Amino acid sequence: IAGITQAPTSQILAAGRRMTLRCTQDMRHNAMYWYRQDLGLGLRLIHYSNTAGTTGKGEVPDGYSVSRANTDDFPLTLASAVPSQTSVYFCASSSSTSGFTDTQYFGPGTRLTVL
Amino acid sequence: AQKVTQAQTEISVVEKEDVTLDCVYETRDTTYYLFWYKQPPSGELVFLIRRNSFDEQNEISGRYSWNFQKSTSSFNFTITASQVVDSAVYFCALRGTSGTYKYIFGTGTRLKVLA
Numbered sequence: 001i002a003g004i005t006q007a008p009t010s011q012i013l014a015a016g017r018r019m020t021l022r023c024t025q026d027m028r029h030n031a032m033y034w035y036r037q038d039l040g041l042g043l044r045l046i047h048y049s050n051t052a053g054t055t056g057k058g059e060v061p062d063g064y065s066v067s068r069a070n071t072d073d074f075p076l077t078l079a080s081a082v083p084s085q086t087s088v089y090f091c092a093s094s095s096s097t098s099g100f101t102d103t104q105y106f107g108p109g110t111r112l113t114v115l
Numbered sequence: 116a117q118k119v120t121q122a123q124t125e126i127s128v129v130e131k132e133d134v135t136l137d138c139v140y141e142t143r144d145t146t147y148y149l150f151w152y153k154q155p156p157s158g159e160l161v162f163l164i165r166r167n168s169f170d171e172q173n174e175i176s177g178r179y180s181w182n183f184q185k186s187t188s189s190f191n192f193t194i195t196a197s198q199v200v201d202s203a204v205y206f207c208a209l210r211g212t213s214g215t216y217k218y219i220f221g222t223g224t225r226l227k228v229l230a
C-alpha cells in the first residue's frame with residue numbers, strides 16, 4: 001500500500017441500505033477527512049478526524065457517521081442511503097492539523113450511486 | 116466566514132496558449148494557507164502547491180506559476196504553453212488557522228486544452 005486507498009472503487013446501492021466506505025492510509029498521518037464531490041459544488045467536507053479516537057463534523061455531516069479506532073483507518077458509514085447521497089467520495093489525510101505541514105493528500109475516490 | 120471563489124467554470128484554449136485560472140478567497144484569519152489541486156479525467160486529486168499567507172513570493176515550477184496577492188485576496192494559477200495533458204479540473208482551496216482547520220474548496224475550473 002502506498003498513500004491512501006479507498007474501497008470500493010464504485011458501488012450501486014439500493015435506497016435504505018447501509019453502506020461503509022473504507023479508507024486506509026499508510027503515511028502515519030494524524031488527520032483524516034471525508035469529502036463528497038458533486039458537480040458545481042466542488043468538494044464539501046463531511047467528517048474529519050484530527051487524531052485517532054476523535055472525530056468532528058464538517059459542512060454536510062447529516063446521514064453519515066465515521067469512526068477512527070486507529071491511525072490508519074477512517075471508515076465512512078451511510079446508515080440508510082438516500083438518492084441525494086449519490087456522489088463521488090474522497091478520503092484525504094494530512095500529517096498534522098496545524099503548522100506548515102497540513103497539506104491534504106487524497107485517495108482515488110469512491111463513486112457511489114444510490115437508486 | 117471563509118470562502119473561495121473560482122469564477123471561471125470552464126476555459127478552453129488551444130495547445131501552446133498561456134492560460135490563467137483565477138482564485139479569490141475570503142478569510143478573517145491573519146495566517147492562512149492556500150492550495151491548488153488538479154483533478155485529471157481519471158478522477159484523482161493531485162496536490163500542486165501550498166502557499167502560506169505570510170509569503171507573497173510568486174512561485175514557478177516548470178510551466179506552472181502562481182501569483183499570490185494579499186491586497187486583492189487572489190491566488191491565481193498560470194499555465195504557460197499549455198498542453199493537452201493539462202486538461203483537468205483545477206481546485207483552489209483555503210485553510211485558515213482558527214476553528215477546526217478545515218479546508219474550504221472552490222467549485223473548480225475545468226480547463227480544456229485542444230490540440
